Amino acid sequence: MFELYNEKKEDYWDVEALFDLCFTPSRFALSSYRLREGYSPIKDLCLIAKSDEDLLVGAIRYWPAEIDKKRILFLGPIAVHPTYQGEGLGAALIKNSIKRARELNWKRVLMVGDQIYYRRFGFRKMDGIIFPPPTNPDRILGMELEDFSWQGVLGEVCPFR
Numbered sequence: 001m002f003e004l005y006n007e008k009k010e011d012y013w014d015v016e017a018l019f020d021l022c023f024t025p026s027r028f029a030l031s032s033y034r035l036r037e038g039y040s041p042i043k044d045l046c047l048i049a050k051s052d053e054d055l056l057v058g059a060i061r062y063w064p065a066e067i068d069k070k071r072i073l074f075l076g077p078i079a080v081h082p083t084y085q086g087e088g089l090g091a092a093l094i095k096n097s098i099k100r101a102r103e104l105n106w107k108r109v110l111m112v113g114d115q116i117y118y119r120r121f122g123f124r125k126m127d128g129i130i131f132p133p134p135t136n137p138d139r140i141l142g143m144e145l146e147d148f149s150w151q152g153v154l155g156e157v158c159p160f161r
């Protein structure tokens with residue numbers, strides 16, 4: 001079993017180690033990091049999962065971003081320790097954080113990932129959204145947290161300054 005908590009300052013390096021394990025340290029070369037580097041994540045939405053043995057076994061972070069001055073919630077990274085994958089932990093991290101995002105009045109969320117996994121949560125491939133290159137357009141996914149909130153939101157994704 002596992003429990004979800006808000007990521008605290010003291011969890012930072014354990015979360016980084018988990019992401020290194022799941023993505024390799026070359027993750028920093030991914031285009032998504034151009035939207036994160038030098039900007040702070042949204043603390044209220046960054047969650048960790050701990051096992052019964054108090055080990056950090058999963059984490060999700062979010063950054064603010066914008067398209068044409070409209071605020072976007074940018075999901076990622078998310079990772080679950082290989083030993084704990086396939087037990088619903090990824091789903092719990094996503095569902096719980098998305099619920100919180102709605103409560104915090106975020107309107108739309110964007111991410112880069114495999115549609116085959118994320119569509120079960122309501123993510124769909126987005127058209128007309130330009131990410132820092134190189135990004136496979138088929139992996140640009142979005143979800144409305146409020147009806148029609150993606151309507152007319154098109155263009156380049158920028159960090160939220």
Ligand SMILES: CC(C)(COP(=O)(O)OP(=O)(O)OC[C@H]1O[C@@H](n2cnc3c(N)ncnc32)[C@H](O)[C@@H]1OP(=O)(O)O)[C@@H](O)C(=O)NCCC(=O)NCCS
Pocket residue numbers: 022023076078079080081084085086087088089090091092112113114116117
């Ligand atoms: C993606 C990840 C967070 C999912 O966490 P998880 O706890 O294993 O996920 P869940 O238990 O909620 O769901 C497991 C299901 O998702 C499927 N799944 C997991 N990753 C998938 C992917 N990239 N593409 C398609 N299906 C995937 C599994 O095959 C499994 O399928 P099943 O329900 O038919 O058995 C986890 O596999 C992980 O950390 N992977 C490495 C890092 C990564 O790729 N992160 C996402 C970057 S966008």
